[in-house]
Amino acid sequence: MNNVLKVSAVCLYDLNGRLLTVRKHGTSKFMHPGGKPEAGESAAQAGSRELAEEIGVRVDATSLELMGVWTGTAANESNTDIEATVFTAPGTWDASGIEAAAEIAELRWMDVADASNFDDLAPLLTEYVLPRLGR
Template sequence: MKIIDKLAWIEIKNKSILSTKSFGKTKCYIPGGKREPGESDAQALCREISEELNVELDPQTLHFIGSFEAQADSHPDGVSVKMTCYTANYTGELKACAEIESFTWLTSADKDKISAVDMLIFDYLKDQQMID
């Protein structure tokens, strides 16, 4: 089984989670991405969020939420994605950049709009009473 290793930034406001939609995609995804060689979780996540949403995460405030694994969206069966999730404070104003077409705030009622691994994350956050 192949595993795609990714990092995700959990940003919650008013019991909703920040999600992004990339150009050419139909589903929304929690923002983040893959490490480049030699990057730590903090370095990779800070770089990805800066590229995608034009804000700077404060690496000193990174807080591990959990790791979640499920079938990778738009990949053959047997390819899974592992999302290692963190919260962090940020500075700047959110703006869709690079491959990100738009961003939105979702709740657990929006599961039809997200990937399988994001569903696991949404369920966890709802169980923790962090999102509606």
């Protein structure tokens, strides 16, 4: 039996409709910005906090729109599944004003229609989120 890690993740789009993916230091898979909730924190509060910490984007937790909750294989931790609560941030964002911070090594804005061209996406993205987006 695998360990289960609860995380919150947020879909964020730029002015051209591209989805932001991030790669954390020491990993090879791109995923949504996000992370584990702290004690007493709701999934939306965790998503909001993680956006601020990882990419400097401030979004009120109450404005995040729930996309879904899924359990899948963790991208970067062996023998671990994730229970991911995925949100969409409101509006669109200027990609030039967003920079990697904290544990984020790299940002990549991805046209969702081109997602099948990438072999370095986290399972949560490929198995759950992208199919929901019609890709």
